[in-house]
Amino acid sequence: MPELPEVEVVRRGIIEHAVGAKIDKATVHDVRSVRRHLAGPTDFQDRLTGRTITGAERRGKYVWLRLDNDDAVLTHLGMSGQVLIQRPEAPAQKHLKIVFDLDNGQQFRFVDQRIFGGMLVSEGGTKLPAEIAHIARDPLDPEFDVNDFAERLKRRRTGIKRALLDQSLISGIGNIYADEALWLAKLHYARATDTTRRPEMERILEAARSVLVSALGQGGTSFDALYVNVNGESGYFDRSLEAYGQEGLPCSRCGTPIRRDSFMNRSAYTCPTCQPRPRNGRW
DNA sequence: GCTTGCGCCTGAATGC
């Protein structure tokens, strides 16, 4: 599934292959992929026709195209979304949802199997679309404010993993990277946020940056000239995961079998030795 | 205002 590093790869690919191009025609093949564009698919298409793409920006796992009239095309890949830049004659993908015919001879294609992702046009949204004003900066963002994050984390009455997954507090961290970061920081997911001390918090941030940077290094390798890669697989899967999905396998630090717990209707993987469950933990 | 849980969606994996 696409995580922050893949989204960043998409952004770079768009800059390389689509910025400067005019959208001759926009076609919505599945209305569900524009369900967050409340004015509907026809309005979505009309607003894009004739517009020139002037840039691509990212906040967390959202990426948006800047248009020459100050509108923005906000995109989220969800669980299974891909952005491809291909020639029109390339065969249509099974789950092709939205196509922009560009005047540079290419097509911008949005493909999404599970339809958790989608696109919308945000009026005047080139700087930061209003629809995602609540999304916090990610820990790699130079303007990420550590003190502000620490303060808000302290005020929470919840567990640390829930907090890491809350995109309004810190963005770009999904279930996989949350588990990896917590393993690296040697903290249990149920650690209460209000009692987390500053050094622990900095350990978590450092760990989160580390997994993101490492994945970004991997993700960047899989993109070529005509294909803006988001193959639906994280580059991070290329290197071994330490905790996520490793149930029963020995922890690489201490050899204790990794444990899987049900958590928020999902999974949480921990090393029971390196990441002992806190006495007053919170879910 | 904050926290928690549901529902969206498909296909692979699993169970009977």
Next chain:
DNA sequence: TGCATTCAGGCGCAAG
């Protein structure tokens, strides 16, 4: 073998 059920995941929204 074939059908039915479960699971995975990010995020918006509603309920508590």
